[in-house]
Amino acid sequence: MSKYHISATVNGEPVEFLCEPQETLLDALRDRLNLTGSKEGCGTGDCGACSVIVDGRLMCSCLMLAAEAEGHSVETIESLAQGDQLHPLQQKFLEHAALQCGFCTPGFLVAAKALLDRNPDPTETETRYWLAGNLCRCTGYDKIIRAVMDAAAELRG
Amino acid sequence: MPSLSYLAPATAEEAVRALAGAAGLAKPLSGGTDLLVQLRTGRVRPELIVDTKRIPGMIGITEEGGGFVIGAATPGAQLGEHPTLEKIWPGVVEAANLIGSTQIQGRATLAGNLCNASPAADSVPAMIAARTICVVAGPDGRREVPVENICTGPGRTSLGKGEFIVAFRLPPRPPRSGDAYLRFIPRTEMDIAVVGCGVNVTLDADGRCTDARVALGAVAPTALLVPEAAAALVGHKLDEPTLAALDAAARRACKPIDDKRGTIDYRTKVAGVLARRVAAIAFERTGAAR
Numbered sequence: 001m002s003k004y005h006i007s008a009t010v011n012g013e014p015v016e017f018l019c020e021p022q023e024t025l026l027d028a029l030r031d032r033l034n035l036t037g038s039k040e041g042c043g044t045g046d047c048g049a050c051s052v053i054v055d056g057r058l059m060c061s062c063l064m065l066a067a068e069a070e071g072h073s074v075e076t077i078e079s080l081a082q083g084d085q086l087h088p089l090q091q092k093f094l095e096h097a098a099l100q101c102g103f104c105t106p107g108f109l110v111a112a113k114a115l116l117d118r119n120p121d122p123t124e125t126e127t128r129y130w131l132a133g134n135l136c137r138c139t140g141y142d143k144i145i146r147a148v149m150d151a152a153a154e155l156r157g
Numbered sequence: 158m159p160s161l162s163y164l165a166p167a168t169a170e171e172a173v174r175a176l177a178g179a180a181g182l183a184k185p186l187s188g189g190t191d192l193l194v195q196l197r198t199g200r201v202r203p204e205l206i207v208d209t210k211r212i213p214g215m216i217g218i219t220e221e222g223g224g225f226v227i228g229a230a231t232p233g234a235q236l237g238e239h240p241t242l243e244k245i246w247p248g249v250v251e252a253a254n255l256i257g258s259t260q261i262q263g264r265a266t267l268a269g270n271l272c273n274a275s276p277a278a279d280s281v282p283a284m285i286a287a288r289t290i291c292v293v294a295g296p297d298g299r300r301e302v303p304v305e306n307i308c309t310g311p312g313r314t315s316l317g318k319g320e321f322i323v324a325f326r327l328p329p330r331p332p333r334s335g336d337a338y339l340r341f342i343p344r345t346e347m348d349i350a351v352v353g354c355g356v357n358v359t360l361d362a363d364g365r366c367t368d369a370r371v372a373l374g375a376v377a378p379t380a381l382l383v384p385e386a387a388a389a390l391v392g393h394k395l396d397e398p399t400l401a402a403l404d405a406a407a408r409r410a411c412k413p414i415d416d417k418r419g420t421i422d423y424r425t426k427v428a429g430v431l432a433r434r435v436a437a438i439a440f441e442r443t444g445a446a447r
Contacts, residue, residue: 004163021163021206022196044194048260057234059263063193065186067163068208111259132346133258 008069010035011079019066026050028066029076037077037106041135048134051107051114052076058114060133077106080113089113089151096147100138108134112148120156124149165208169294169323172207177296177319179205185321187215187230188264190257191273209268209321218242223329229268229291229322233261246327247442248336248355252283255340258347268322274308274379277350281308281380282372283338286355288328295320305372308379331368334359335442337435340374341427350375351419354407354431356438358390360445366390371403371436375418376411376428383410386432395440403436404429 003018010033017032024043029035029052041049043062050061053075061074080087089109092098099105108131115122115130122130127148128141136144166172176183181204186192195201209215215230218239225242233253236242243250256265256279270280271291284304291302296319304325307314316322336357342348353374361367371386389402413424 002162021161024193043197045190045257045261048258051260054263057232057263058260060190060260063188063190063261063264065163065189065193065206065208067165068186068189068210070165114259129346130259133260 004067006067006070008071009073011075017066021065021067023066024062025052025054025064025066025069025074026061028069029061029074032066035076035078038110039103039106041103041107046133046135047104047107048111048131049104049107051110051134053110053114053117056117058111075110077110080109087113088154089116089148092147092151092154093144096143096150098139098143098147104134104136104138108136108144112151115148116152116155120152122149122152127152161203162205163208164205165211167211167213169209169212172209172212172321173294173296173319175205175207176321181205183207183318185209185268185272187266187269188232189269190261190265191269207321209323212323215323221326225327226292227267227325227327229324230266232263233257233265233267234259234263236267237262242327245330246287246336248338248357248439249280249283249287249289249327252338252340252353252355253280255279255338267325271304271307272314272316272322274310274312274314275349276308276311276378276380277353277375278380279338279340279350279353279374282353282355282374283336284325284355285372285380285382286338286357286370287336288357288370290326290328291322292324292326293320294323299323301326305380305382310378331359333361333443333445335439335444337438337442339431339435339438341431349418352376352413352424352427352431353380354428354435356390356432356435358436358439358443360440360443362445364394364440364445366393366395366440371407371432373407373410373428373432376413376424378412381410383407386410390436395437400433400436403432407432 039049041047183205340350340353359368369387369390386406393399408429
C-alpha cells in the first residue's frame with residue numbers, strides 16, 4: 001500500500017506527513033502530528049469529539065481523509081490556548097464546570113469557537129442548534145451552553 | 158481488504174478515466190460524510206477513491222439565465238450562505254440544510270446525498286420537486302439527467318461505470334412560485350426522515366395553482382415524484398377539498414416498509430399530513446393572493 005505525502009497548514013504552521021489512503025485526518029493529527037487533543041468518540045461523524053476547523057469551516061476530522069488535507073488549513077483544539085493563557089472559552093468551561101470526564105470537551109470548544117468566529121452574539125437557541133452535533137454523556141449540556149454564552153459576552157467586551 | 162488508492166484529479170476528464178479504468182470498485186468522493194463511514198464499517202470496499210473536489214466548478218454556486226448551477230461537491234453550509242439561492246429556492250436549501258449537524262453541513266453535498274441513494278435522503282424530494290437536473294460526466298462525455306432518474310433502489314443508482322455528477326441545474330422561476338420541504342422525525346434535530354415531502358408550485362394572480370411538483374421521501378425504495386399529487390393542486394386554490402385530494406394522492410403513492418422508524422400505516426398517514434403542510438408553506442412563499 002503506497003503512502004501519500006501531504007503538505008498542509010495546521011494551527012498556522014506548515015506541516016508535512018505521510019499517510020495511508022484510508023487514513024482519516026483525525027488519525028493523522030493524532031498519530032502523525034501528535035496532536036492528541038482531537039478525540040475519536042464514534043468515528044462516524046455523530047459525536048463531534050474530533051471537531052476541527054478546515055479553511056474556516058467546522059467539520060469532523062474522522063470524516064475527512066488525511067490525503068484530502070493537502071494544501072488546506074486545519075485548526076485544532078491545540079490552537080486555542082496561547083501558551084499558558086487559556087482561550088476565554090476554555091476559561092469559562094472551567095468556571096461553569098462545563099465538563100466532567102472531558103472527552104467531548106475539545107470538540108465542544110472547537111465547535112463553539114467556530115460559532116463565535118462567525119457570530120459573536122448568538123442566541124441560546126442558535127448556540128444549542130450549532131452544538132447539536134457535539135454529544136456529551138456527562139454534563140447534560142446546560143453548563144456547556146452557559147459557558148459558551150458567557151465566553152461570547154466576554155469576547156464581545 | 159484490497160489495497161486502496163486515492164486520487165485527486167484536476168479535471169473531470171481525468172476523474173472519468175480513473176473511475177472507468179479501475180478494475181474493481183471505484184468511488185467518487187465529494188463530502189465523504191457517508192463514504193467514510195461505509196469505508197470504516199467495510200460496507201464498501203473500493204480499490205480507488207477519486208476525490209472530485211479539486212476539479213474546477215465542483216464547489217460553488219453560479220447564477221445562470223435566472224437559474225443556478227450548483228457544483229456537485231458544494232457543502233450544505235455554503236448553500237445556506239449564498240445571498241440569493243435560498244430566496245429563490247428556499248425548499249431546496251432548507252432540505253439540504255436539514256442533513257446532519259453543523260459539522261456535517263461543513264462537508265455534506267447534494268451529490269453525495271443523492272448518490273448514497275438512501276430513500277430517506279432529505280435533499281432529494283426537494284430537488285425533484287424543483288425539477289433539478291444533474292450534469293453527469295462520463296466516458297461518453299456529458300449528459301443531463303433529472304434527479305428523479307438517478308436512484309434505482311436503496312444504495313443503487315443509474316450512473317454507469319466512470320460516471321459521476323459534476324453539477325446540478327436549478328431552473329429559473331416564474332413569478333408567484335414557491336417551494337418547501339419538511340420531514341417528519343420524532344425529535345427536533347439530527348435524525349433520519351420517517352417521511353419527507355417536497356412541494357414546488359406556481360400560482361396565477363388569483364392564487365390558483367398553475368403548475369405543481371410533489372415528491373415524497375422514505376415511503377418507497379427511492380424518493381418518488383408523485384404526479385397525481387401535483388394534479389390535485391393544479392387548477393385549484395389551497396382550499397380544504399384541494400388539500401384533501403392532495404393528502405389522498407400522496408397516501409396512494411406510498412409503498413413504504415415497516416421499520417424501527419415507522420410502520421407502513423404510520424408512514425402512509427404522515428405522508429398525507431406532510432403533503433398538506435408543505436403545500437401550505439409553498440403556497441405561502443409564492444407571495445400570491447390566497
